[in-house]
Amino acid sequence: MGALPTLAVVGATGAVGTVMCELLSSRKNMWGEIRLVASKRSAGRTLVVRGDEVVVQELAADVFDGVDVAMFDVPDEVSAEWAPIAVSRGAIAVDNSGAFRMDPDVPLVVPEINPEQSRNRPKGIIANANCTTLTMIVALAPLHREYGLKELVLASYQAVSGAGKDGVDTLLDQLERVSGDRSLGSRSGNVRQAVGDDLGPFPAPLALNVVPWAGSLRDGGWSSEELKMRNESRKILGLPDLKVSATCVRVPVVTGHSVAVHAVFGVEVDAEGAREVLRHAPGVILVDDPAAGEFPMPIDAVGTDPAWVGRIRRSIDDPRALDLFVTGDNLRKGAALNTAQIAELLSKELQAS
Amino acid sequence: MGALPTLAVVGATGAVGTVMCELLSSRKNMWGEIRLVASKRSAGRTLVVRGDEVVVQELAADVFDGVDVAMFDVPDEVSAEWAPIAVSRGAIAVDNSGAFRMDPDVPLVVPEINPEQSRNRPKGIIANANCTTLTMIVALAPLHREYGLKELVLASYQAVSGAGKDGVDTLLDQLERVSGDRSLGSRSGNVRQAVGDDLGPFPAPLALNVVPWAGSLRDGGWSSEELKMRNESRKILGLPDLKVSATCVRVPVVTGHSVAVHAVFGVEVDAEGAREVLRHAPGVILVDDPAAGEFPMPIDAVGTDPAWVGRIRRSIDDPRALDLFVTGDNLRKGAALNTAQIAELLSKELQAS
Known part of the structure; x- marks a missing residue:
């Protein structure tokens, strides 16, 4: 059995990434080094994973050097560009975007259902289904x-x-704005008026x-x-x-x-x-x-x-x-958990090889 | 053409009854006298219909004397008891409860769909469908x-x-209780804890x-x-x-x-x-x-x-x-409006007869 594989989490600071850091902290003996990666805007922040403070690195080709498995939770176009780069640097990519899900050369894996398909990955990419x-x-x-x-x-x-996160903030902001006005929701348009123009996403x-x-x-x-x-x-x-x-x-x-x-x-x-x-x-x-x-x-x-x-x-x-x-x-089975479960299939495969 | 018929609204102080009073105020030339009726608890209150203050009467057999059409928006068991009493006093009953809807001798009328069935009412009762x-x-x-x-x-x-109304108050109370705490809804059970035991209906x-x-x-x-x-x-x-x-x-x-x-x-x-x-x-x-x-x-x-x-x-x-x-x-097409539309079919029938 080899050493524990190295994991990269791309999109670590988003809503799903935050749950991912929690999940990784509760799962032992799967990963050696864990690298956290995000866009330039979030790079440099410090997150806690497995009790350790980890500085978030900016997304770049060389962050994948030495990485065995790279999880992506980023917009479709970012995955489309960067998952193949991670693969070219030697990683297997597990992607939670919509970029590769329907690609016939990319398996769409739910570990309780079709775990065997994680081994058939001609592009080095495995897709995670939508939430x-x-x-x-x-x-x-x-x-x-x-x-x-x-x-x-x-x-x-x-x-x-x-x-x-923008979706969550939008709802909670709107609820604060309508709370206490007991006439809202009983006349056409009065919720729209109270909420205002900021509809978030x-x-x-x-x-x-x-x-x-x-x-x-x-x-x-x-x-x-x-x-x-x-x-x-x-x-x-x-x-x-x-x-x-x-x-x-x-x-x-x-x-x-x-x-x-x-x-x-x-x-x-x-x-x-x-x-x-x-x-x-x-x-x-x-x-x-x-x-x-x-x-x-x-x-x-x-x-x-x-x-x-x-x-x-x-x-x-x-x-x-x-x-x-x-x-x-x-955010868990619908995203981070299923991604983590796929990555763990890969960790076991790599450790056994 | 006869005089405008007399209408009784039974359950006038409830959520649907309140909307009914608004609807009746915007519809002219349909009704002569309008009587408002409710349970003992609400009797004596004053509501405004068609610009007039009307005192709510307590539900009793003699409130139906002289009434041509009696609308009921009350619980099933109240309708089951009182709609036949209204009929025995000479009224046609239009009932919004579930008491008579599936009775083969009671038509279930939606005026846009099957208005002709309002004339076939062997029990003197017409039912309004659920919302x-x-x-x-x-x-x-x-x-x-x-x-x-x-x-x-x-x-x-x-x-x-x-x-x-209890349902509305319950939701609005709960929203006030959760508003401002931005951690709620992100952990199992924390909304239950914040809301407490009062779940209303x-x-x-x-x-x-x-x-x-x-x-x-x-x-x-x-x-x-x-x-x-x-x-x-x-x-x-x-x-x-x-x-x-x-x-x-x-x-x-x-x-x-x-x-x-x-x-x-x-x-x-x-x-x-x-x-x-x-x-x-x-x-x-x-x-x-x-x-x-x-x-x-x-x-x-x-x-x-x-x-x-x-x-x-x-x-x-x-x-x-x-x-x-x-x-x-x-509360409108789902309840008060459809009831009012059925009653208006009856008003026209009575005025034409």
């Missing part, structure tokens, strides 16, 4: 293995931290509102986020013909994406059988006792690792369909 | 007429005012959360609210075999229910054709230009009459399916 797909897919994969998934109809309830106020839009406009009126849920679910599950319709909606929640799922299978299903499957599924916690007030919710799932699954019902009018509700921490 | 169904059904009926509806998969984003905190539960537990893990969406949609549209799966979720919005709709039809559809249908549909406003930030949202729809419809897309994997998003004011 909304990741928060639900860990619960859907075992149901697919049991019943054979044919179709998904999805409606999301996405937290503002999916849009980064969102197209409309989030306080006291839901916004049926996330991402950018694509053909047919679909949002990029909705297409990601379709295309990435298909790729992760290895189901190129899976029928998927998603509606992505932003809600005034800090962290914790939820998805209402209608899943149609190839055979008849039953709710108790589905519960039994999910009780034993890795990365899943079953919370399904409505009479006791137990169902998946962001305020409980935030800060935890698993996908919280509940509200499991067999559709009344279709014995092959299940309706359920899934909530997960979009 | 979540009403906010979307006005948009779905014209699409059904065009394409022939076969199946609905629904996920709701329901405002707290659907649970009455909800099973969990609504601030910085979404709660996948509304109503009471029914067979198979369904909530009563989810079954209402199925059963009432079928009855209003006259489609006893319509396949419906709904997941009902409460969100931290004051007023304005939204529904993400996946609608499967009998023939191929196209998004522009659907938009054209909805542009001309009564009671509907089309807001469907995502590039310009135009989609249906509670903060815009609140206080307005129509169903706001947008995000219209043809499903990528099913040419017979449309995905769309609908928002409506749950």
